Amino acid sequence: MSKLKQRLSKALKHTARSLWMIMPMLVAVIGLIGLFETVITPEMLRSLFNGSTFREIIVGILSGGVSVGQPFLSYAIGGELLHDGVSLYAVTAFILSFVTLGVVQLPLEWALFGTRFTVVRNLLSLLFAFLISVATVYLLECFQ
């Protein structure tokens, strides 16, 4: 019992130290999220979408990547974009990159996982946001 207590105390100390170490970066990321949430508005995003489907998908991925907030926000903004005539391809790309890409989280990811991991993971997310949006909407149109 005392051995377990000792291990638990050691683990708690180790965990607290780990969290304390990343605290400055975590606070910085939270601060950035607040700034992005305030400066980048849904209206601003809407104004970016105009052009070919391909261009709109790219805009969808990039704008999703810089947007921050709860996932339901991406559905609400996506729904509005769709209503405004933006293609479902672009909206799907936006919804996906809203959650899988995070420009504001990059510094923390880089600090904890290193440059190589961060670059590979984010490039894969970017590429797959494009592929998934095309595959999903193409199949949806085939079924309907």
Added chain:
Amino acid sequence: MSPKETAVKKRKKSGMVMLGIVALLYLITFFLSPETGKQALAASGGVLKMIAPILLIVFFLMALLNTSIDSKYIAKHLGKESGVKGWLIALGGGILSHGPAYVWYPMLSEMREQGARDGLIVAFFYTRSIKLPWLPLMVSYFGLLFTVLLTFFVILSAWLQGLIADRLLSK
């Protein structure tokens, strides 16, 4: 100084630099538009309030991980030889995890240091885009078929990305 100590020092330094940059950005925002600065600060406070309980859960999960699970166990279930079980843990864990991704970074980085595969971490991150509590809302906005197709492709591509990441990141 050991490589681990150097990495820890580097991490702390980069955190302080980043914090300084963000503080400067806030100063500039307050200077240009005090109202926007106040709104941004309030938004950050809201984020902090939202993630605090999840951060607490992650803290206890990390402590539990350090107490009861050793690196051999992690290497066996999430390492190179983890097989299908590893994929299922990563994909399922990503779907079930709650809160923003960055809250999970510290725990996942510790697991990685203890032998968890990069591909599984990449897969975990990607399936996090499936938000179970929000799926009904997605259905109401975009329809059931869209939601089913998107969910299917996210799981499939999380696995594919994991495989590619393993190839690209293996030393």
